[in-house]
Amino acid sequence: xxxxxxxxxxxxxxxxxxxxxxxxxxxxxxxxxxxxxxxxxxxxxxxxxxxxxxxxxxxxxxxxxxxxxxxxxxxxxxxxxxxxxxxxxxxxxxxxxxxxxxxxxxxxxxxxxxxxxxxxxxxxxxxxxxxxxxxxxxxxxxxxxxxxxxxxxxxxxxxxxxxxxxxxxxxxxxxxxxxxxxxxxxxxxxxxxxxxxxxxxxxxxxxxxxxxxxxxxxxxxxxxxxxxxxxxxxxxxxxxxxxxxxxxxxxxxxxxxxxxxxxxxxxxxxxxxxxxxxxxxxxxxxxxxxxxxxxxxxxxxxxxxxxxxxxxxxxxxxxxxxxxxxxxxxxxxxxxxxxxxxxxxxxxxxxxx
Amino acid sequence: xxxxxxxxxxxxxxxxxxxxxxxxxxxxxxxxxxxxxxxxxxxxxxxxxxxxxxxxxxxxxxxxxxxxxxxxxxxxxxxxxxxxxxxxxxxxxxxxxxxxxxxxxxxxxxxxxxxxxxxxxxxxxxxxxxxxxxxxxxxxxxxxxxxxxxxxxxxxxxxxxxxxxxxxxxxxxxxxxxxxxxxxxxxxxxxxxxxxxxxxxxxxxxxxxxxxxxxxxxxxxxxxxxxxxxxxxxxxxx
Numbered sequence: 214x215x216x217x218x219x220x221x222x223x224x225x226x227x228x229x230x231x232x233x234x235x236x237x238x239x240x241x242x243x244x245x246x247x248x249x250x251x252x253x254x255x256x257x258x259x260x261x262x263x264x265x266x267x268x269x270x271x272x273x274x275x276x277x278x279x280x281x282x283x284x285x286x287x288x289x290x291x292x293x294x295x296x297x298x299x300x301x302x303x304x305x306x307x308x309x310x311x312x313x314x315x316x317x318x319x320x321x322x323x324x325x326x327x328x329x330x331x332x333x334x335x336x337x338x339x340x341x342x343x344x345x346x347x348x349x350x351x352x353x354x355x356x357x358x359x360x361x362x363x364x365x366x367x368x369x370x371x372x373x374x375x376x377x378x379x380x381x382x383x384x385x386x387x388x389x390x391x392x393x394x395x396x397x398x399x400x401x402x403x404x405x406x407x408x409x410x411x412x413x414x415x416x417x418x419x420x421x422x423x424x425x426x427x428x429x430x431x432x433x434x435x436x437x438x439x440x441x442x443x444x445x446x447x448x449x450x451x452x453x454x455x456x457x458x459x460x461x462x463x464x465x466x467x468x469x470x471x472x473x474x475x476x477x478x479x480x481x482x483x484x485x486x487x488x489x490x491x492x493x494x495x496x497x498x499x500x501x502x503x504x505x506x507x508x509x510x511x512x513x514x515x516x517x518x519x520x521x522x523x524x525x526x527x528x529x530x531x532x533x534x535x536x537x538x539x540x541x542x543x544x545x546x547x548x549x550x551x552x553x554x555x556x557x558x559x560x561x562x563x564x565x566x
Numbered sequence: 567x568x569x570x571x572x573x574x575x576x577x578x579x580x581x582x583x584x585x586x587x588x589x590x591x592x593x594x595x596x597x598x599x600x601x602x603x604x605x606x607x608x609x610x611x612x613x614x615x616x617x618x619x620x621x622x623x624x625x626x627x628x629x630x631x632x633x634x635x636x637x638x639x640x641x642x643x644x645x646x647x648x649x650x651x652x653x654x655x656x657x658x659x660x661x662x663x664x665x666x667x668x669x670x671x672x673x674x675x676x677x678x679x680x681x682x683x684x685x686x687x688x689x690x691x692x693x694x695x696x697x698x699x700x701x702x703x704x705x706x707x708x709x710x711x712x713x714x715x716x717x718x719x720x721x722x723x724x725x726x727x728x729x730x731x732x733x734x735x736x737x738x739x740x741x742x743x744x745x746x747x748x749x750x751x752x753x754x755x756x757x758x759x760x761x762x763x764x765x766x767x768x769x770x771x772x773x774x775x776x777x778x779x780x781x782x783x784x785x786x787x788x789x790x791x792x793x794x795x796x797x798x799x800x801x802x803x804x
Binding site: 425429431435443444 | 613614615635637639644651655660665
């Protein structure tokens with residue numbers, strides 16, 4: 214018989230996160246996020262064409278899904294390649310609930326989020342035993358499994374039965390949007406509010422007990438256990454939360470488009486979303502926001518310039534190389550560095566006057 | 567009090583601890599021995615990171631081996647690591663308060679307990695600094711604060727004096743000696759620095775090749791010829 218020992222490998226850390234105590238400065242930084250977001254929500258929709266409104270709505274939705282990827286990778290060092298598939302699960306549940314019940318849109322979203330959170334938990338169970346490449350492969354296989362299933366069955370579109378499919382294309386129904394957000398402009402604002410709430414949920418986790426537990430788990434399992442952290446509980450909680458965010462994003466996407474095509478959720482999309490989350494940055498809310506823009510707005514920009522949207526993949530590849538080699542905190546980290554440099558320059562000038 | 571009875575650990579064909587039986591009863595106990603003696607493995611058994619093939623470990627009558635690893639910390643078994651485990655992107659405060667996350671306390675009690683631990687560890691005023699901004703000695707003190715905050719029963723310290731200067735080591739001695747008085751907790755100290763052991767530990771156990779050579783008052787143990795032989799060897803110099 215052989216004694217079993219615990220792996221206590223440690224990983225490198227990201228930028229500064231949790232602060233003590235909650236200060237005026239931290240409240241100011243939150244206001245610094247909220248105020249521009251409110252201004253964007255009020256002003257931007259009136260300035261945009263329908264094409265760009267749809268692109269930015271979609272960007273915001275995928276930013277929420279990317280927040281789940283960033284949470285797992287940035288907080289725990291866990292790679293999940295199933296986030297777009299989980300978004301599809303959320304969309305499927307939301308469509309099914311919307312067509313099959315009279316629930317208000319918010320409860321439909323919540324239902325999709327909860328079910329997807331549970332699916333995320335199941336996908337994440339191997340993480341209790343695995344790390345790195347093997348965990349990534351397992352989550353990718355889960356994404357592949359979803360691709361096969363939803364590719365065959367499609368998304369609910371108003372029919373009866375469990376799958377909720379109609380037989381004739383002309384009878385397909387669109388998902389009802391919330392009564393306060395029927396137009397594209399209003400729905401864009403609605404999405405921004407939900408995405409901001411999702412980011413806030415992650416931020417609250419990051420600054421409180423789960424955030425501390427995740428930080429210790431990432432440092433090393435031995436470090437976490439010696440601090441009384443239930444590693445199993447907090448790892449599964451992270452996967453559940455990431456799944457919940459993807460599920461909410463899926464419901465929002467279904468509400469945005471109205472109908473979804475099962476062929477639009479390939480496993481490769483989950484890989485792309487993960488890569489772009491690394492490019493955007495995984496250590497703050499700004500990273501996933503940039504990821505959403507890269508994932509959906511950047512290809513739209515190329516299309517608007519009459520350039521083949523597939524060129525985006527080449528740019529993404531170069532950006533990923535750049536992030537891996539020179540910017541481990543992603544574009545968000547670099548923007549943060551520029552902001553700190555500018556504020557120090559301005560402060561120095563102010564001081565010499 | 568820790569009662570170790572017939573403890574054995576095996577990794578493949580290697581036995582880092584071999585039929586170890588000893589009762590550690592003093593408030594500050596040293597565990598010394600040459601490299602590979604099984605000292606850290608013993609601490610890892612206490613912490614639940616290594617599961618022994620046989621034997622028992624009782625701490626104040628509680629069967630430690632029957633508790634899951636994370637519950638041992640909640641019970642009051644605390645430790646520091648040979649390679650310190652301060653989280654770089656958490657503040658000093660968060661690095662310490664994490665120990666109380668599983669304890670039911672009011673906000674005020676929590677603040678008072680964390681502050682008391684930080685004060686004892688000499689970190690008052692450093693609460694908002696981040697792990698990545700601390701020097702090696704400060705990081706070691708954060709680990710000590712984390713190990714003593716709240717209501718520790720046993721504090722395991724794995725080479726806390728490694729790499730410290732003479733002045734820092736003397737400061738560390740004062741911190742270690744203060745732990746039993748402030749927290750009514752037992753300290754088990756592993757270190758190669760015999761002066762640190764001699765200055766802080768009332769009794770010391772000496773391990774070699776996973777077995778106990780001797781255990782008793784520190785002064786006597788450090789003068790023991792078998793201990794000198796374990797450290798320096800018995801062969802004649804030609």
